[in-house]
Amino acid sequence: MRAFLCVGGFAALSTALTVQAQNAPQGEIVIPDDVKIFGNDNPNMRRATAVVNGDVITGTDVDQRLALIVAANQGKIDEEEMKRLRLQILRNLIDETLQIQEAKAADVAVDEAEINQSYARVARQNFGQDTAAMDAYLKRIGSSPDSLKRQIRGELSWQRLLQRNVQPFINVSDDEVNDVLARLKAAKGTDEYRLGEIYLAATPDAREQVYKNATQIVQQLKQGASFVAYARQYSQASTASVGGDLGWVRLAQLPGELQTVARDMESGQLVGPIEVPGGFDILYLIDKRKVLTADPRDAVLALKQISLPFPKGISEAEAGKRAEAFSTAMKAAKGCGDVDAVAKGVGAQVVTNDQVKARDLPAQIQNSILQLSPGETLPPFGSLEDGVRILMLCGRDDPQTDSGPSFEQLQAQLEDDRVNKRAQTYLRDLRRDAVIEYN
Numbered sequence: 141m142r143a144f145l146c147v148g149g150f151a152a153l154s155t156a157l158t159v160q161a162q163n164a165p166q167g168e169i170v171i172p173d174d175v176k177i178f179g180n181d182n183p184n185m186r187r188a189t190a191v192v193n194g195d196v197i198t199g200t201d202v203d204q205r206l207a208l209i210v211a212a213n214q215g216k217i218d219e220e221e222m223k224r225l226r227l228q229i230l231r232n233l234i235d236e237t238l239q240i241q242e243a244k245a246a247d248v249a250v251d252e253a254e255i256n257q258s259y260a261r262v263a264r265q266n267f268g269q270d271t272a273a274m275d276a277y278l279k280r281i282g283s284s285p286d287s288l289k290r291q292i293r294g295e296l297s298w299q300r301l302l303q304r305n306v307q308p309f310i311n312v313s314d315d316e317v318n319d320v321l322a323r324l325k326a327a328k329g330t331d332e333y334r335l336g337e338i339y340l341a342a343t344p345d346a347r348e349q350v351y352k353n354a355t356q357i358v359q360q361l362k363q364g365a366s367f368v369a370y371a372r373q374y375s376q377a378s379t380a381s382v383g384g385d386l387g388w389v390r391l392a393q394l395p396g397e398l399q400t401v402a403r404d405m406e407s408g409q410l411v412g413p414i415e416v417p418g419g420f421d422i423l424y425l426i427d428k429r430k431v432l433t434a435d436p437r438d439a440v441l442a443l444k445q446i447s448l449p450f451p452k453g454i455s456e457a458e459a460g461k462r463a464e465a466f467s468t469a470m471k472a473a474k475g476c477g478d479v480d481a482v483a484k485g486v487g488a489q490v491v492t493n494d495q496v497k498a499r500d501l502p503a504q505i506q507n508s509i510l511q512l513s514p515g516e517t518l519p520p521f522g523s524l525e526d527g528v529r530i531l532m533l534c535g536r537d538d539p540q541t542d543s544g545p546s547f548e549q550l551q552a553q554l555e556d557d558r559v560n561k562r563a564q565t566y567l568r569d570l571r572r573d574a575v576i577e578y579n
Contacts, residue, residue, distance in 0.1 A: 258292045259271060368385075515532065
């Protein structure tokens with residue numbers, strides 16, 4: 141199952157629920173079309189605190205998780221969006237609490253040393269600093285080390301529990317793997333898409349409200365909000381835990397509603413909300429490539445950047461003249477071996493980097509620079525503040541043809557997919573059986 145929607149806290153209904161499992165789209169739960177709500181129209185307006193099977197989630201817990209998302213989005217979150225985020229974070233904390241409780245009940249232990257080790261790794265990878273510096277950063281933005289460590293505990297506990305209670309019972313046969321490998325080879329040269337998704341489930345009655353929420357999320361993303369952060373907090377798909385990343389997929393693997401949309405998307409483009417069975421999707425095209433074909437953008441380039449600063453207060457006309465003269469001077473350079481001397485003669489600076497992947501360059505110059513031969517340059521670019529710059533190609537190592545995943549890699553991927561699906565069912569059952577008190 142792709143996603144789960146928890147509905148609870150209904151006031152008394154004018155008509156009793158009737159058991160009509162064979163005829164009703166809701167199964168055994170039947171809600172009449174002319175439903176009447178008694179009392180407050182929105183009984184779920186509560187403070188963001190809860191008690192989950194006896195464990196308390198406080199407003200401070202929610203605030204500290206919210207601070208991480210606000211910081212990731214440079215504070216660009218409006219008041220309406222903040223309210224929705226707060227409720228989603230509470231739901232996430234409830235799930236996290238259930239996962240920790242289930243691991244503890246199953247005698248699955250995660251000791252403090254492991255948590256501290258993971259915390260230190262996060263500090264190095266994401267902040268390039270030691271734990272003391274990250275402690276200070278978290279406190280400065282309104283979060284705390286304890287909040288992040290609790291999230292780490294939840295993730296490790298759940299992973300370990302799945303490894304013991306789910307993974308041993310997952311089996312992917314050799315025939316299944318070979319069948320997928322054969323399909324990959326048959327698809328060689330066709331387009332493959334790396335997509336990010338945010339999926340919001342919607343019942344027929346809630347369709348308009350969910351569509352409105354999805355539209356507001358799209359607006360926030362277009363204004364610079366982090367897609368990964370929003371996917372983790374909002375998406376009800378299994379990919380939420382990895383920031384909505386679907387990985388590399390072919391069009392045939394997507395639902396029909398998404399195939400047409402994805403086919404026409406460009407890298408970096410955001411599209412949505414798109415109505416799909418059961419809800420709405422927001423798609424983000426991270427990248428695009430051809431199956432089992434070397435991507436020229438994976439070429440490793442050796443580049444020299446020649447920079448000429450402009451005097452402060454220079455006019456646009458004068459800057460244009462200097463840029464033209466600079467470009468003419470650089471054309472006189474006979475390749476990368478000669479460029480340093482020519483640059484010195486005009487007062488320019490040279491920076492060398494021989495490990496630049498073409499795909500890491502700005503999208504608007506990737507194709508142009510891949511058309512160059514060693515010693516050739518791109519047209520000058522820059523601004524009045526930064527001066528004028530020229531890139532010269534000094535060498536290029538082309539990528540080798542992609543042979544695709546190995547048998548073992550593909551088998552592991554298929555196993556992971558099945559573990560994730562079982563994990564969703566596992567968590568759904570924990571939610572169903574939980575005793576949750578909202579304050």
